[in-house]
Amino acid sequence: MYDVIVVGARVSGASTAMLLSRAGHRVLLLDRAVFPGGKAAATNLVHPPGIARLKRWGLLDRLTATGCPPIREYGLQSGRARLMAPLPAVEEVDAAYSPDRATLDRILLEAALEAGAEFREDFSVQELCTDEAGTVTGVRGRSGDGATVTEHARLVVGADGSNSTIARLTGAEKYATRPVLNKSHWAYWEGLPHDGRVRTHRHARKHTFTWPTHDDLTIVGVALPTRDFRASSDEERDRTVIEAFEDVDPEWAASLRETKRAGRWMTGAVPNFLRRAHGPGWALVGDAGYTRDPITAAGITDGLRSAELLAEAVEEGLSSPPGAGLPAALARYGRRRDDLVTGHYRYTCEHALIADHSPEEIEFIRAMSRSATHGRDMVGVFATIVDPAQFYSAANIHALLDHLEPGPDLGWKLRMVRWLVRGAPRHFAPASRAGDRLIARNLGPMGRYLLDGSPQPVH
Ligand SMILES: Cc1cc2nc3c(=O)[nH]c(=O)nc-3n(C[C@H](O)[C@H](O)[C@H](O)COP(=O)(O)OP(=O)(O)OC[C@H]3O[C@@H](n4cnc5c(N)ncnc54)[C@H](O)[C@@H]3O)c2cc1C
Known part of the structure; x- marks a missing residue:
C-alpha cells in the first residue's frame, strides 16, 4: 500500500512525486513510456x-549546468508597435529557459528518485480500483513483461497528459472548453545569434515566434488560425515561415535565409479545457487537469505550479486524521488551481485566435513600449506572472494613457478617450466610465477586463 500513486512521470508527475517523497510519503510513480523516449x-x-519552482526545489543549477541560455526579454511586434521588455522577476528569478524536454524530464525524474519515489516505466495504467463507496483505492495496469499488476494507495494522481486515462476512468468533466484555435509549424534552427530574447509578431493573421533554446539552437515557428492552416512539405514550410518573418522583421528573415534549419518541421495543435481537478481518492495535475493553446508557452510552467499546489494539499490532507482531511484538502487544491490559471487561460484563448490588432490596440502597445512598468507588466501577463485582470484594470490603463503618442496622428477615438478620462472636469465619474467603455471596445477581447475584471493574486 502506497500513500500516493502518480500516473505519468514527466514535468507534472515527477514534480508531484518528488515533493511528496521529500515530505516523507511513500510514492509509486508509473509511466507507460520507456525513458528518455516517448x-x-x-x-x-x-x-x-516555473524556473522559480526549479530554484526553490534546488534543481535550477542542474538546468543551467546543461548550458541552456537564459532568456530575459520578451517582445511583441504588431504594425508599428515594437514592444520588447525585460521579464518581471519572481523570487529574484528574472529569466526564462527553453531546455531540451528530455533533459528537463530527466532532472525532475532523478530528483523524484533521489527523494525516494519508486519508479516503474513501461507500465500502462488501464483501470482503477474502487471501494464500495466509489472511492479510488488503486490502479491496475500492464507492465512491460505483459503481466497485469494491481497497486493500492490512499490517493491516485493523474499526471498523464491531455488525453488522461485517469480523467477518462473517473469521468472528470471538462469545463470552459474551447476547440483547437490555431495550428503551428516550428523547427530548430542553427547559426542564429542568441541574444536572450523571445520575439513574437502579429501580422496578417500570422503569429511568428522565435527564441533561443538548448544546444545553440533557436526555435523558429509560425501559428495560423485553424482555417488558414494547410498541410505542406518541409520546403513549402521554409518558404511560408520565412515569408511570414519577412513581413514583420526583414532582418531576422535575412538571418534565417543565411542560416539553416536543423531538423524537420513539426506541427502542433491543442484543444483548450479545464477538467475537474479531484474526486474521492483521485486528483489530476498538469495537462491532465488543464490544457491550453501553446501560443503563450505556459504548459510546463503551469505543470510545475500545479504540482506544487497539489503536493501542498496532499501533504495537508494525508497528515490530518483519516476522514475529511484529504477530501477537504483536495477541494482547496481544485479552487486554488482554478484561481491560479483562469485569468491566463482566458488571455491565452483570446491570444490563440490570432486576430490582427486594431489601430487602437496597436497604439496601446506602442504606449506600453514607452512606459517601462507597462511594458514589463505586459510581458509579465504573457509569462503567467501578472494577472491580466490586474493589467487591464481601469487604473492601470488610465495610467497608460499618459504614454500615448502626443500629436494629431493619434486617432480620434483615442483622443476622445484621453479627454474623457484625463481632461474632463476632475472626479466626473460618468466621463471616465464612458472613456473606459470606449477603451474596452477598442482593446479587442481583452478590453472586457476593463469593465468586468477582478484582479487575482498570481505567481
Ligand atoms: C506544439 C506544442 C508546443 C508547446 N510548447 C510549449 C512551450 O513552449 N512551453 C510550455 O510550457 N509548454 C509547451 N507545450 C505544452 C507542454 O508540452 C505540456 O503542457 C506539458 O508537456 C505537460 O506536461 P505533463 O507532465 O502534464 O504531461 P505530459 O508531458 O503529457 O506527460 C504525461 C505522461 O503520462 C504518461 N501516460 C499517459 N497515459 C498513461 C497511462 N495510461 N499509464 C501510464 N502512463 C501514462 C505518458 O507516457 C507521459 O509520459 C507545448 C505543447 C505543444 C503541443
Missing part, C-alpha cells in the same frame, strides 16, 4: 514562475 518535441519555453 515524448513528442515541443517548444519548451519555461517562464520565470
